[in-house]
Amino acid sequence: MDVMPKWAEVVLVPLISLLLAAIISALVILAIGEDPVAAVKLMVTGALGSTYGWGYTLYYATNFMFTGLAVSIAFHARLFNIGGEGQAMLGGLGVALACLYIPWPHWSLALIGAAFMAGLFGAVWAAIPAWLQAKRGSHIVITTIMFNFIAAALLNYVLVNMLRPKGSMDPATARFPDATNLPTLHDLLAPLGIAFSKAAPANVSLLVAVAACFALWVLIWRTRLGYEIRAYGHSESAARYAGISPVKITMIAMIISGALAGMMATNNVMGEAERLVLNSTEGAGFIGIAVALMGRSHPLGVFIAAILFGFLYQGGAELALWTSIPRELIVVIQALVILFTGALDNMVRIPLEKVFLALRRRKTRGAG
Amino acid sequence: MDYLTFIQLLDSTVRLATPLLLACLAGLFSERAGIFDIGLEGKMLAAAFFSAAIASLTGNVWIGLMAGIGASLLLSGLHGLASITFRGNQLISGVAINFLAAGMTVLIAQDWFQQGGRTPSLVGGARFEGITLPGADAMADTPIIGPLYSELISGHSILVYLAFAAVPLTWWLLYRTRFGLRLRAVGENPASVDTAGISVVGLRYAAVGICGILCGVAGAYLSTALQAGFVKDMSAGRGFIALAALIFAKWRPWYALWATLLFGLFGALETRPDVIEALIGMKVQGQLLGALPYIMTVVILAGFVGKAIPPRAGGEPYVKER
Numbered sequence: 001m002d003v004m005p006k007w008a009e010v011v012l013v014p015l016i017s018l019l020l021a022a023i024i025s026a027l028v029i030l031a032i033g034e035d036p037v038a039a040v041k042l043m044v045t046g047a048l049g050s051t052y053g054w055g056y057t058l059y060y061a062t063n064f065m066f067t068g069l070a071v072s073i074a075f076h077a078r079l080f081n082i083g084g085e086g087q088a089m090l091g092g093l094g095v096a097l098a099c100l101y102i103p104w105p106h107w108s109l110a111l112i113g114a115a116f117m118a119g120l121f122g123a124v125w126a127a128i129p130a131w132l133q134a135k136r137g138s139h140i141v142i143t144t145i146m147f148n149f150i151a152a153a154l155l156n157y158v159l160v161n162m163l164r165p166k167g168s169m170d171p172a173t174a175r176f177p178d179a180t181n182l183p184t185l186h187d188l189l190a191p192l193g194i195a196f197s198k199a200a201p202a203n204v205s206l207l208v209a210v211a212a213c214f215a216l217w218v219l220i221w222r223t224r225l226g227y228e229i230r231a232y233g234h235s236e237s238a239a240r241y242a243g244i245s246p247v248k249i250t251m252i253a254m255i256i257s258g259a260l261a262g263m264m265a266t267n268n269v270m271g272e273a274e275r276l277v278l279n280s281t282e283g284a285g286f287i288g289i290a291v292a293l294m295g296r297s298h299p300l301g302v303f304i305a306a307i308l309f310g311f312l313y314q315g316g317a318e319l320a321l322w323t324s325i326p327r328e329l330i331v332v333i334q335a336l337v338i339l340f341t342g343a344l345d346n347m348v349r350i351p352l353e354k355v356f357l358a359l360r361r362r363k364t365r366g367a368g
Numbered sequence: 369m370d371y372l373t374f375i376q377l378l379d380s381t382v383r384l385a386t387p388l389l390l391a392c393l394a395g396l397f398s399e400r401a402g403i404f405d406i407g408l409e410g411k412m413l414a415a416a417f418f419s420a421a422i423a424s425l426t427g428n429v430w431i432g433l434m435a436g437i438g439a440s441l442l443l444s445g446l447h448g449l450a451s452i453t454f455r456g457n458q459l460i461s462g463v464a465i466n467f468l469a470a471g472m473t474v475l476i477a478q479d480w481f482q483q484g485g486r487t488p489s490l491v492g493g494a495r496f497e498g499i500t501l502p503g504a505d506a507m508a509d510t511p512i513i514g515p516l517y518s519e520l521i522s523g524h525s526i527l528v529y530l531a532f533a534a535v536p537l538t539w540w541l542l543y544r545t546r547f548g549l550r551l552r553a554v555g556e557n558p559a560s561v562d563t564a565g566i567s568v569v570g571l572r573y574a575a576v577g578i579c580g581i582l583c584g585v586a587g588a589y590l591s592t593a594l595q596a597g598f599v600k601d602m603s604a605g606r607g608f609i610a611l612a613a614l615i616f617a618k619w620r621p622w623y624a625l626w627a628t629l630l631f632g633l634f635g636a637l638e639t640r641p642d643v644i645e646a647l648i649g650m651k652v653q654g655q656l657l658g659a660l661p662y663i664m665t666v667v668i669l670a671g672f673v674g675k676a677i678p679p680r681a682g683g684e685p686y687v688k689e690r
Binding site for chain 1: 455460461472475476485611655670
């Protein structure tokens, strides 16, 4: 029997962890001589106070949904995919190749084609560490870290020596053709009579990300494959007795994970930059870890956590603009979220479990 | 390539290998005791900042070094708290520590110095200067041995010699003392250590503490000896290269020395494309050299060239039976 009721497990534990992270962040802001309340107010107006702010918040959130889902599906198979960053970089390469070399007639077809290429490139980049883990027993965390660095070097090489337009000094591809440019939320909402900021980068790939959240929920909780992945994650030996192949599950979970991380590129490369630049991912692959931990690896949780981190990112940019608080504050908050919801989970859970046990004992005694 | 260029190349190899070696030995202590540590990078970065910051404020590099070690130890304590006391996920804790260091160093640097996340340049006593070994100047003109002694062996900062001395010391500590035996045992089979009446938690905290001290020295070397001051993200992935070297070295001290020297050589070659061209007669892309340590580690991990087997209890929190 579970010690804690489900609602406490799903809502209370993450909420307390988040609160701890928030309190420490506030102390950090106080320590550098700024006012935390004013900072939060500024973040809220900057990130949520206008459609421009929302446009950025949702743009960042789209990135984090993809990478958060990527980390989540791997977590379900008890694999820690720390290589979302590299997989998203390779996804960017896939998008760039698809957009530059195929004459797409319409953005919708281009989006399908580019998403496929992004997913394929990301999946391949995750499949190699997965295969090494499944067949050769090399630790997937180490190999995916190494693959992040190899991806960065590879992308650097490809951009400088192959994809850079002649005469350009900038290590970046040429602009993608206009036909591949994705409609922004402004373009999508205008026909419905809703005014949305023209300058904000949130675009149609947000809908793809939301669809991916739903699809992953169906996959994990409504299909046989999802059941096998979860079973493998809970107990490898039990799964093996049930005839579930560890090699197959490791490969499939990581391929889905890599494909999701890669598909992030439809948002940042295709939707926003409209060309591939160095460091286009800007750490979003790592934020996926925080998002997945906070969202308890559940697609709905990931969706909510991604929007929260989108808010933090846009709000943090506003803070850096108007106060003396540098953008790195978000990195600190991100670290604290990972620390409290991930590594120090038991610090919150054990006392809470004691409280619930004590409550239950009193109740049974009262009844008896 | 003439002899002097060769010596210069080896000289910069030594300089670049030193922080890798210190961090690699740090990881060795931690992982040999069964605590995975992917937070080497963050600890180095925090130590680099605090040693440079305190050295610039006090003008004394030794106080700076102590501050750097202190900062690194603090993060080690956090890692211990998460992964030993609260039995959390060691990898996730390491990730958190890396981000915490990356963010906090810039935040504090901006607050203290207002120079865009860097410390002022260190001069004089606030830096570790190279030490000229006795007789180096006199011997400089002797053929062959002269440049070898005066350029390569002499003229490094004290931390370089300390790092190289740490290799035999680590070997002795791990393989010739009771503490070392217990430390290795706790990484392979903590239950047996517990049965013998020795504290698993205590041993693991000790290992994590040594790891913190060594990472602290590595970070201090970066900002007060290799360079004169702290800049944002100055560890630049060295913690991960050290991790790669640790696997490459199969968690052994002497191999760690060779592995970090090899990776240091790659780093030195990256800055001298002319030397590579003269050596093998063709251009090698700098990106390839930069990625080589990572590629080699993957190959080693895959077991295609000599299998690397990590300590058996690595990454598993120890739960005492009741």
